[in-house]
Amino acid sequence: MSAEHATRTGTGTGTGTGAGTGAGPATGAPPDPLSTDVLIVGAGPTGLALAVDLARRGTRALLVERGDGLFPGSRGKGLQPRTQEVLYDLGVLDAVHAAGTRYPMMRVWEGDEPGQEWDMMERSEPTEQIPYAEGWLIPQSRTQEVLYGRLRELGGEVRFGAALCGLDQDTDGATATFEDGSTVRARYVVAADGGRSTVRRLLGIGMTGETVDPKPMLVADVRLTADAPLPDTHWHVWPKAEDGTVAFCPLPPDSPSQEGRQGRLFQMAAQYADESAVPDATPDGVIKLLATRTALSPEHIAEVPWTSDFKARAALADRFREGRVFLAGDAAHIHSPAGGQGLDTSVQDAYNLGWKLAAVLAGAPERLLDTYEEERIPVAAGILGISTRIHRASSEGRRTRRGGEMRQLGIAYRDSSLTRETRPFLTDDALRAGDRAPDGHRGGVRLFDAFRGPHWTLLTVDTGPQLPSEDGELIRTAHIPEEYEAYGRGVFLVRPDGYVGWAGETAEGAEEYLAEVLHRHGAVRDGEALAQ
CATH class of the missing domain: 3.30.70.2450 (Alpha-Beta Plaits)
Known part of the structure; x- marks a missing residue:
């Protein structure tokens, strides 16, 4: 279950300082509402991870928390391998490893x-x-401390003591009202405020579930x-x-x-x-x-x-989006603690949503945000089933060994509308578009370091001449000169969240894919990565 906290991200865009209520005009009129691009409600692991991701992208965001400080307990004490990969990308894994065992x-x-x-x-x-x-x-409180420290490094801060009590939407954004009378105007809102989510209640979104035990x-x-x-x-x-x-x-x-x-x-x-x-x-x-x-x-x-x-309950929100408001973490899915899956699934919600919000705010089509719900609801439903099965086995006195399915490395988006696989005649065990992009040290490059950051990565594996290096904000290139068993051979566009979005035998088609997803042209043409 996620803790509820408050954070604002200052990212070098001139919007990351101050408490957010402002001072009213000398005439005595009420203060203008604080304006931001993304309002994140709840500073548990989900909200903090999202705030960090948006901060490193230069996206204006405000994170608010009704409590007076970060959640103090150990509750979600396990981080699965896939979540550790996410935290590596966010720049906090060394600190997480130092704080855990x-x-x-x-x-x-x-x-x-x-x-x-x-x-x-x-x-x-x-x-x-x-x-x-x-x-x-690692105790949940320590994970939160590490993420909060990273957020502050990026210029952000948490606004504590901000209890949400009202939320109204229109075609341009949403207005949040807090118990102290202040308001925030945001283009998008993300509910990361836990299993008893105030945002979910205000939206009238139900949860379908069962008592596990x-x-x-x-x-x-x-x-x-x-x-x-x-x-x-x-x-x-x-x-x-x-x-x-x-x-x-x-x-x-x-x-x-x-x-x-x-x-x-x-x-x-x-x-x-x-x-x-x-x-x-x-x-x-x-x-x-x-x-x-x-x-x-x-x-x-x-x-x-x-x-x-x-x-112990298992429940899934009926939908993860209502207009300009998104549910993430325990606000969207409630897990039994068995198997240590809840916090991990929640952080990965944030990781899936963060790059999409930033892209749409930068000009990508609004439909990109529809893929958050499309991709994450099946994942959350599947993991709820795993947690429930483990809990019931343990409750019945049966020893359950926590195996590969717990690591969340097999999560994939092959059926997503964002996924394009163009290579014919692949074997059953081949890496495909939609799969997690594996790590590796080849050609003088560590792939996780090439992927690390807010950009897309155009990876070529055993395709002949290397593409020119591209160090733009949108896309970077990496090249492995020989076949690598994890990938085989081909060209792979790796999404900012570490999944293969597009794959082909050559780079032909990659430019059209990015143009469709992001409304950006000229990223890849005739097998060359061009400057943005």
């Missing part, structure tokens, strides 16, 4: 007695094509004393506890803001066997639960800084 082994307990150990994760070694092969354990759950961050009997080398589980399963996962070392606090932090996830139980989400309630169901005693618990109770 690999997932630990599981250790099963019966009361005070430790038992069998097993690995819930399917371990994979990095390859040339997949440099980040495993999930990464009727048994209540309680999640909490728990800091243990130094002498607590649970080492931070394992993810501890009490599957046979009388009142319901408890899992206790060690979290990475504290951020600088938390240094000096006693003991290490864990995330507790407890399920209640009684469907009618009412979880006690107070710190005292968490301490009592742990003392009853685990090997911990009350004196081992130094602090309970965050708690949340819920029943």
Whole structure:
């Protein structure tokens, strides 16, 4: 579930500073509404990722958050390999890796007695094509801190304490009203304000879903004393506890803001066997639960800084767009926490939408924005099914090994209206337009570095003479002189979000494709990349 926060992006365009309410004229008239291109509501991982992406594109954006600060809990604590690739492109992966760790082994307990150990994760070694092969354990609060730091590097800031209460649209934009009486006029609005989205409610968009498990759950961050009997080398589980399963996962070392606090932090996830139980989400309630169901005693618990109770649901918004307003993240889809898919899917919503918003604001046809819903609804629906299946298997006591489908590397847009595959006679396992563009180090180039940034990339693989280098804002070129098994051979237009948009045996047709998608001409002609 996404946190709700507020951020404004200043991107060198003269619109990134100030609180946004302005000062009224001397006559006493009400202040003019703040104007921006994109209003992002909610500064959780979704909103922050979108704000970073827009900031690096020079797009005017305002990110607002009803809370007084960034969400403080560990909630969405896993980053899948595909999300790590997104964060590499956004320039924050080194900081994310420094703030996190690999997932630990599981250790099963019966009361005070430790038992069998097993690995819930399917371990994979990095390859040339997949440099980040495993999930990464990092509390949601730390992921947000890293994204927020990157946003500030790009000139942005978060406007906290901005609670949305009204939203009106017309043919030119939308006007948002806040509880303090201020208004914001934006050409587009993105709802990243979580599962209880105010924006979704104001739009009247329903959600279709189901209760994944009727048994209540309680999640909490728990800091243990130094002498607590649970080492931070394992993810501890009490599957046979009388009142319901408890899992206790060690979290990475504290951020600088938390240094000096006693003991290490864990995330507790407890399920209640009684469907009618009412979880006690107070710190005292968490301490009592742990003392009853685990090997911990009350004196081992130094602090309970965050708690949340819920029943696992899976739900999908009936649509992801209403006029000039878009839903992203938990505002669009609600996942069971099982499998660690919700935050990842949310960040990738932002990554899909960001380049499209920037392109349309720069003159691309409005229909490009229709492809956000077209591409992301099937993805979200599929991942909801995965999360639900894993949750139910775990709830029934079946061990589920988290395998390749969890990594989100197989997500593709082959059926999208943006996708053009023009090469005949491809084998079943060939890379096709719509697929994720793999990494590689060939011809003195790392492909992820060639793709990195807000541009499209024209990649040629074993096609003869290299195309002239193009360093324009719209498109850049990269060349691999020999066949590379990840791509075969051919010419590939890689979208700004790292998916192959167009593929051909030669560059013929690439220019027409870009002209259709972006209303830009002259990008590629007669096999040459021309200056913009």
